[in-house]
Amino acid sequence: xxxxxxxxxxxxxxxxxxxxxxxxxxxxxxxxxxxxxxxxxxxxxxxxxxxxxxxxxxxxxxxxxxxxxxxxxxxxxxxxxxxxxxxxxxxxxxxxxxxxxxxxxxxxxxxxxxxxxxxxxxxxxxxxxxxxxxxxxxxxxxxxxxxxxxxxxxxxxxxxxxxxxxxxxxxxxxxxxxxxxxxxxxxxxxxxxxxxxxxxxxxxxxxxxxxxxxxxxxxxxxxxxxxxxxxxxxxxxxxxxxxxxxxxxxxxxxxxxxxxxxxxxxxxxxxxxxxxxxxxxxxxxxxxxxxxxxxxxxxxxxxxxxxxxxxxxxxxxxxxxxxxxxxxxxxxxxxxxxxxxxxxxxxxxxxxxxxxxxxxxxxxxxxxxxxxx
Numbered sequence: 625x626x627x628x629x630x631x632x633x634x635x636x637x638x639x640x641x642x643x644x645x646x647x648x649x650x651x652x653x654x655x656x657x658x659x660x661x662x663x664x665x666x667x668x669x670x671x672x673x674x675x676x677x678x679x680x681x682x683x684x685x686x687x688x689x690x691x692x693x694x695x696x697x698x699x700x701x702x703x704x705x706x707x708x709x710x711x712x713x714x715x716x717x718x719x720x721x722x723x724x725x726x727x728x729x730x731x732x733x734x735x736x737x738x739x740x741x742x743x744x745x746x747x748x749x750x751x752x753x754x755x756x757x758x759x760x761x762x763x764x765x766x767x768x769x770x771x772x773x774x775x776x777x778x779x780x781x782x783x784x785x786x787x788x789x790x791x792x793x794x795x796x797x798x799x800x801x802x803x804x805x806x807x808x809x810x811x812x813x814x815x816x817x818x819x820x821x822x823x824x825x826x827x828x829x830x831x832x833x834x835x836x837x838x839x840x841x842x843x844x845x846x847x848x849x850x851x852x853x854x855x856x857x858x859x860x861x862x863x864x865x866x867x868x869x870x871x872x873x874x875x876x877x878x879x880x881x882x883x884x885x886x887x888x889x890x891x892x893x894x895x896x897x898x899x900x901x902x903x904x905x906x907x908x909x910x911x912x913x914x915x916x917x918x919x920x921x922x923x924x925x926x927x928x929x930x931x932x933x934x935x936x937x938x939x940x941x942x943x944x945x946x947x948x949x950x951x952x953x954x955x956x957x958x959x960x961x962x963x964x965x966x967x968x969x970x971x972x973x974x975x976x977x978x979x980x981x982x983x984x985x986x987x988x989x990x991x992x993x994x995x996x997x
Contacts (some may be wrong), residue, residue: 630644646701650668740774881928
């Protein structure tokens with residue numbers, strides 16, 4: 625999802641990105657305006673109202689996250705809402721609980737519906753002749769009425785039990801209690817796809833371009849949730865010992881940078897654990913060694929190594945470890961420890977390679993079982 629988005633800035637310490645789906649919405653708004661006999665400027669204004677509705681929803685959710693003690697690190701804006709990532713592993717774990725998901729799920733729709741009703745009250749106060757119930761509700765020729773209904777409909781749509789909408793998250797949590805996390809996620813994704821098809825069909829029959837667009841976004845989101853679920857199930861079954869590198873080089877904290885660079889020439893390893901005796905004390909990358917030599921000349925590894933990194937146990941779930949890393953400050957190296965002894969390492973460079981080989985190994989094993997039958 626991040627790869628299909630672009631940054632808009634850092635607001636109050638939160639990195640905000642907008643999904644490129646909004647560009648599709650912009651084109652649809654301008655095209656709809658020309659079909660409706662309005663100017664492209666009004667189409668752009670309608671698009672801004674759609675974006676404003678999403679911003680209202682996500683600001684409310686961000687305020688609620690702060691209220692609940694969840695430190696938000698980044699926010700990705702989507703046409704149907706947004707996705708938050710958190711700054712600490714503890715916040716990520718708290719946000720993933722069923723109780724917290726319920727709380728966060730109702731805040732967005734309430735904010736949109738409440739803001740829509742507030743706009744309706746203001747409109748009727750200052751322009752009592754305005755008919756808010758006239759069709760079409762969302763049109764560039766009547767922007768004030770559109771502002772009301774965009775918020776109300778966005779709130780209502782997010783209450784549907786369709787993953788990845790808010791209602792879908794609540795449904796998934798409740799279903800997971802009885803059938804398990806995997807079955808709950810599968811059910812939410814499946815219902816999301818059915819509701820998406822229903823919205824698209826309704827949009828074609830009415831006709832309503834907005835129902836078609838909403839249905840399309842929900843369908844794409846439900847499909848991505850379903851595919852993400854399949855990947856998650858595969859990764860959940862993988863342990864750190866399955867993909868860790870067991871043949872690797874270490875550096876000593878007392879090694880000089882020139883000696884470390886010479887040793888790094890003879891290995892494809894990009895990141896090295898740094899030890900003092902038998903104890904792990906840090907990590908350093910080949911690039912970090914080069915940059916230190918270029919800027920400061922020769923020195924010692926302990927002066928340039930990072931002391932902030934995550935560790936794991938051989939039996940830890942790969943998915944759990946990745947979540948912990950991504951919700952923290954990130955890491956170039958994850959040492960795998962048995963007690964205080966390093967038994968393996970994980971780096972971004974080796975992970976994709978190891979996962980690919982592991983999947984091929986599983987396919988060959990499954991093929992052998994099928995042939996034996």
